[in-house]
Amino acid sequence: MVDLSQYLPILLFLGVALVLSSAFVFLPMVVGRLTGSHQPNEQKLAEYECGFPAFEDPRSQYDVRFYLVAILFIVFDLEAAFIYPWAVSVFDIGWSAWAGMMIFIGELALGLAYAWKKGALDWE
Incomplete structure (x- = not known):
């Protein structure tokens, strides 16, 4: 029979990690709602990254050239990862x-x- 008490420290570690990560995610949202800083308006919801409204659906398909460039980058990045230890x-x-x-x-x-x-x- 397997002694499951050996897994108790791992289970406690995972439980503490889950509680802390949830607190870091949800606690700022709760505090924001309670302190009154959550007041969305048109200015707060406006686009801020590029400065102009989106002109097409964000879920549209990318051109295949983006993927080709990404694959080429990965290939030559791996080349550098192989060449360094060899050198x-x-x-x-x-x-x-x-x-x-x-x-x-x-x-x-x-x-x-x-x-x-x-x-x-x-x-x-």
């Missing part, structure tokens, strides 16, 4: 590591050339 230890692991990284960079260069040829980097 730190390349002299310890030898020529095979150098050749492997050159193949990896070559594949990424081919992918970039393909994306460039297909027009994924062109912006109208």
Whole structure:
């Protein structure tokens, strides 16, 4: 039979975390309503981020180019994440590591050339 009392500290930790996070979210809203600072009007509800009203539905579809640029960013960000540890230890692991990284960079260069040829980097 499993002794469930070992899980009591984890359960207490999760309970305290839930209570504190709920307090940090809901307590300011309750205090705002009780102190009278919650008085919405037309000026408070106006657009403030860009300075002009939205001209289309915010739930409209994005152009696929946004996704292509995001995917390319992730690919080259991961490239940097792979190259850094390799660069730190390349002299310890030898020529095979150098050749492997050159193949990896070559594949990424081919992918970039393909994306460039297909027009994924062109912006109208």
